[in-house]
Amino acid sequence: xxxxxxxxxxxxxxxxxxxxxxxxxxxxxxxxxxxxxxxxxxxxxxxxxxxxxxxxxxxxxxxxxxxxxxxxxxxxxxxxxxxxxxxxxxxxxxxxxxxxxxxxxxxxxxxxxxxxxxxxxxxxxxxxxxxxxxxxxxxxxxxxxxxxxxxxxxxxxxxxxxxxxxxxxxxxxxxxxxxxxxxxxxxxxxxxxxxxxxxxxxxxxxxxxxxxxxxxxxxxxxxxxxxxxxxxxxxxxxxxxxxxxxxxxxxxxxxxxxxxxxxxxxxxxxxxxxxxxxxxxxxxxxxxxxxxxxxxxxxxxxxxxxxxxxxxxxxxxxxxxxxxxxxxxxxxxxxxxxxxxxxxxx
Amino acid sequence: xxxxxxxxxxxxxxxxxxxxxxxxxxxxxxxxxxxxxxxxxxxxxxxxxxxxxxxxxxxxxxxxxxxxxxxxxxxxxxxxxxxxxxxxxxxxxxxxxxxxxxxxxxxxxxxxxxxxxxxxxxxxxxxxxxxxxxxxxxxxxxxxxxxxxxxxxxxxxxxxxxxxxxxxxxxxxxxxxxxxxxxxxxxxxxxxxxxxxxxxxxxxxxxxxxxxxxxxxxxxxxxxxxxxxxxxxxxxxxxxxxxxxxxxxxxxxxxxxxxxx
Numbered sequence: 001x002x003x004x005x006x007x008x009x010x011x012x013x014x015x016x017x018x019x020x021x022x023x024x025x026x027x028x029x030x031x032x033x034x035x036x037x038x039x040x041x042x043x044x045x046x047x048x049x050x051x052x053x054x055x056x057x058x059x060x061x062x063x064x065x066x067x068x069x070x071x072x073x074x075x076x077x078x079x080x081x082x083x084x085x086x087x088x089x090x091x092x093x094x095x096x097x098x099x100x101x102x103x104x105x106x107x108x109x110x111x112x113x114x115x116x117x118x119x120x121x122x123x124x125x126x127x128x129x130x131x132x133x134x135x136x137x138x139x140x141x142x143x144x145x146x147x148x149x150x151x152x153x154x155x156x157x158x159x160x161x162x163x164x165x166x167x168x169x170x171x172x173x174x175x176x177x178x179x180x181x182x183x184x185x186x187x188x189x190x191x192x193x194x195x196x197x198x199x200x201x202x203x204x205x206x207x208x209x210x211x212x213x214x215x216x217x218x219x220x221x222x223x224x225x226x227x228x229x230x231x232x233x234x235x236x237x238x239x240x241x242x243x244x245x246x247x248x249x250x251x252x253x254x255x256x257x258x259x260x261x262x263x264x265x266x267x268x269x270x271x272x273x274x275x276x277x278x279x280x281x282x283x284x285x286x287x288x289x290x291x292x293x294x295x296x297x298x299x300x301x302x303x304x305x306x307x308x309x310x311x312x313x314x315x316x317x318x319x320x321x322x323x324x325x326x327x328x329x330x331x332x333x334x335x336x337x338x339x340x341x342x343x344x345x346x
Numbered sequence: 347x348x349x350x351x352x353x354x355x356x357x358x359x360x361x362x363x364x365x366x367x368x369x370x371x372x373x374x375x376x377x378x379x380x381x382x383x384x385x386x387x388x389x390x391x392x393x394x395x396x397x398x399x400x401x402x403x404x405x406x407x408x409x410x411x412x413x414x415x416x417x418x419x420x421x422x423x424x425x426x427x428x429x430x431x432x433x434x435x436x437x438x439x440x441x442x443x444x445x446x447x448x449x450x451x452x453x454x455x456x457x458x459x460x461x462x463x464x465x466x467x468x469x470x471x472x473x474x475x476x477x478x479x480x481x482x483x484x485x486x487x488x489x490x491x492x493x494x495x496x497x498x499x500x501x502x503x504x505x506x507x508x509x510x511x512x513x514x515x516x517x518x519x520x521x522x523x524x525x526x527x528x529x530x531x532x533x534x535x536x537x538x539x540x541x542x543x544x545x546x547x548x549x550x551x552x553x554x555x556x557x558x559x560x561x562x563x564x565x566x567x568x569x570x571x572x573x574x575x576x577x578x579x580x581x582x583x584x585x586x587x588x589x590x591x592x593x594x595x596x597x598x599x600x601x602x603x604x605x606x607x
Contacts, residue, residue, distance in 0.1 A: 093436050222455060229447055231437055235430040236496075238399050240503065241423030241451030286437035 008290055011283060015297050022304045023075070027067045029312060032058075039063055065202075073201040073209060073265055074307040075300035078272055080213040080262040082299020084255045085273025086280070086291050087220055090227040091251055092155060095281070098274040099259040102162035102252065103139040106169040108263035109194060111135025113173050116189045117180050129208045129264030136260030139169055144252065151245060155234075158252075196269035196322030198307050205265040212261035217296050219254045223247055224288040231286070269322045271329035272299050279336055302329075348375035348536055349410040351396055351426065351507045356405035358388075358395050365391045368405065369564045371557055373507060378533040379540040380553035380570065384583055388562040389542035390431065393509045396540065397428035409507075423451035427500030431511040433492050438483040441495050445470055448502025467502050474498035474528060490521030497528060507538040514545060526552045550574055550597050558582060571597070580604065 028034050042063040044050040052060070084099040091097070099105055111131035115121040121128040143165050147157040173194075180186045220227075226247040229237040238244045262269070277295040284290050303325070310324045351373040358366040366388045373379050373396065381389040394400040396407055398414045407414040414422060427448075435444070448470065449463045471477045474494040479487065484495060493513055500508060510529065514522035522545070530552050533539040543549060549556055549570060556573035558566045560582045566573050574597070579587040585601040592598050 093434075095436075225450065225453075225455065228439070228443075229450060231439075232444070232447065233430060233432050233434065235394070235399060235428070235432065238419065239397055239423060239426075239428035239430070239500075240447060241420040243419050281437070285443075286439050287443060 008284055008294075011294060012297075015294070015301065019075075019297060019301045019304075022301050022308075023071050026071045026074070026304050026308045027063060029308060030062075030067060031315060032062055034059065034063065043068075069203045069206050070198050070201045070307070071304055072206045074198055074303045076206060076210040076213045077198075077262040077266040077269065078276075078299035078301070078303025079296035080209065080216065080258040080299070081269065081272040081303070082276040082280075082295035082297075083213070083217050083220055083292055084258040084262070085275075085299075086277035086288070086295040087227065087251050087255050087258075088273065089277055090231050090288060090291075091248065091255075092159065093231055093233075095278055096274070098270075099255055100166070100270070100273075101159060102255070103143045103165035103169060104136045104162075104256050104259045105263060105268065106166040106173065107139025108132040108136035108260050109268055110139075110169050110173045110176075112193050112263065112267065113176050113190050116186055116193065117176050119186075121189070125202070125204050126208075129205070129261075132264035133212075133260040135169075136256050136263065139165060140252065140256040144249075153245065153248060155248075192320060193267040194322075195320035196267040196325070197310070197318065197320050198266055199311075199318055201265065209261045209265045212257050213296075216254045216258035216261070217292065219250060219257075220292050221289070223250055223254075224292055227251065227288045228286075266321065269303070269325055271322075271325045271333070272303060275325075275329040275333050276302055278333070282336060349425070349506045349538065350374050350408075351538055351540075352408045353392065353396060354405050354408060356395055356402040356407060358391055358400055359403045360391075360400075364562055366395065366562045369559075369562075371396075371564060371567060373509075373538045373540045374555070375506070375536050375538045376533055377538065377554040378530050378552055379538075379555040379557060380549040381540060381542040381557050381559060382544070382546065382549055382573075383559035383565075387559045387582075389559055390511050391562075392557075392559065393428065393511050393540065393542050396507075397426055397509050398422045399428065420451040424503055425505050426507040427503055427505035427509065429493075429496050429500050429508070429510040429513060431513075431515065433489070433496055433516075435484045435487075435492065438485055441471075441476060441479045441482050441484055441487070441498075442467070444484045444495055445476075445498045445502050448499040451503055466504055470498040470501040473501055473531075488521075489516050490518070490524060493517065493521070493525055494528070497525070501532075505537070507540075508532055510539075510541045512542050512544065514543060514548065522548065546574060546579075546599055546601075550599065574599070 024036055024039060027039050028036055038059050041055050042060050045052045046064050081099060088097040088099055089095050111134050112128055115128040115131040143161045147153055147161040177190050226242045229240055229242045234244050276299045277291060280291055280294045280298050284294055306324045306328055307321055310319045310321050313319055353369050353371045355368050355370055356366060357364060357368055369392060381392060383389050391400060395402055445467050449466060474497050476494050476498055479491060513525050526548055529539050529541055553570045556570040557564060558573050558578055565582060566578060576587050579585050584604050586604050588600045590598040
């Protein structure tokens with residue numbers, strides 16, 4: 001069933017304030033608790049250029065340099081993975097598809113790991129996201145080239161080539177980890193990266209990720225209607241006027257950009273791309289003009305809250321973000337799924 | 347409105363193999379044309395070539411006087427509807443949304459639904475008798491309902507030609523008749539209708555023109571009665587047919603397997 005306009009309005013009416021609240025809560029809560037007045041004041045100083053009398057340097061530092069960028073990176077990554085997941089599920093006509101297929105996730109992971117083991121990531125902040133993004137795009141190009149013949153890319157071939165390439169690339173990642181296991185510092189970095197996390201993320205990370213997420217969401221929205229039609233089968237889509245191969249190409253590259261940009265700054269964070277669009281579709285129906293922006297919004301909120309949990313459950317140790325998303329997402333996903341099937345069988 | 351879709355000497359290749367060889371066929375307005383032949387004979391391929399979905403390696407498909415390859419995908423979609431055999435619907439789109447997708451070739455990327463869109467959708471829903479299902483999730487429909495919804499989707503584009511790939515293949519007899527009646531009405535309204543179909547008795551009863559295809563060759567085309575001859579059954583399908591005439595004057599075929607020595 002599709003949601004009537006009212007339901008969609010209600011969703012945005014609730015989600016927008018919820019996202020704002022999540023942002024403020026995530027900035028407020030932490031090892032140095034902050035009052036919301038302090039947060040609002042610092043934001044007013046930084047964004048609106050207010051007079052900074054009465055706010056301590058420390059508060060400014062904690063809010064503006066440490067917490068705000070981290071929360072915004074979480075939002076951007078969540079939005080990116082949510083959107084990428086929604087596109088994947090539409091493209092593959094399968095509610096269980098996720099951005100890791102087609103070799104994109106493993107490619108990004110390998111890129112990141114190369115940055116760690118070569119030591120370039122220790123010298124500057126940029127090589128890691130750059131290599132991760134390159135890895136994502138290279139893996140996709142390889143998979144796409146292998147599965148395309150005469151300008152036609154069958155989705156089944158793409159999936160198989162993607163899974164095969166993904167396994168191969170993951171094996172290379174494991175190989176690099178094994179070879180460097182004696183160097184505990186590198187091994188730890190690699191392991192942490194593969195479990196995802198947003199510790200010590202800065203404005204630089206935000207600016208690396210966010211523009212690609214905005215771009216990707218925009219591109220996806222342009223193809224939203226084509227994606228609805230592709231969900232009806234490629235022949236049906238073509239017969240209704242969709243340039244199938246070109247739409248698929250745009251959408252696949254969009255997934256790679258969104259996933260690459262997200263993994264680049266957060267490491268491997270699972271479950272967001274699977275869970276969020278699925279939940280959104282249950283609430284608001286499958287039409288992509290609704291599902292895509294709602295998945296971005298839902299993914300952003302979900303990841304902000306997961307990151308908040310990650311750093312507050314067991315202080316001073318941070319739980320890795322990928323662990324939290326899976327721990328929260330898994331049971332939630334099962335509940336949704338079981339409820340859905342129970343309703344469907346009545 | 348009345349335009350003939352014509353395959354002129356078309357050959358279709360796939361993976362280096364010829365699937366259709368030099369086929370000539372006119373799908374004329376006001377006629378129900380049935381494409382018949384054994385499994386794998388090339389019926390579906392011919393339909394897809396006629397719909398411009400599969401490229402032809404030689405010959406051409408003409409829509410009126412225009413070669414199909416000169417028309418943009420969207421232009422073709424406005425005028426030639428193709429209802430695929432794959433009627434799978436996995437996600438919970440409403441019937442309204444599914445039928446609305448038929449308007450895709452008429453709409454801009456972000457254009458909202460116009461009154462012309464709404465009228466075309468309403469007319470298509472009514473034509474296929476699925477108005478009551480409008481708010482239903484399409485993945486909860488029965489096979490017969492789903493087929494009618496997909497035909498409604500194709501009609502929402504207001505096409506002149508309607509091509510259907512085995513629309514009755516998975517339906518029980520009542521729903522199959524419903525679909526065939528609908529196809530015949532579409533032809534009566536002036537559409538050029540072509541249907542790939544296995545049920546030869548249905549062909550005898552409904553089709554004006556039959557085209558018999560075997561191994562990628564068009565064996566015979568013409569008035570249904572002429573094409574459905576015992577010799578054709580014998581040669582192409584490897585069966586022997588007895589022809590019975592029922593009281594209303596139409597023909598009924600009973601088939602037996604040929605015993606090959």
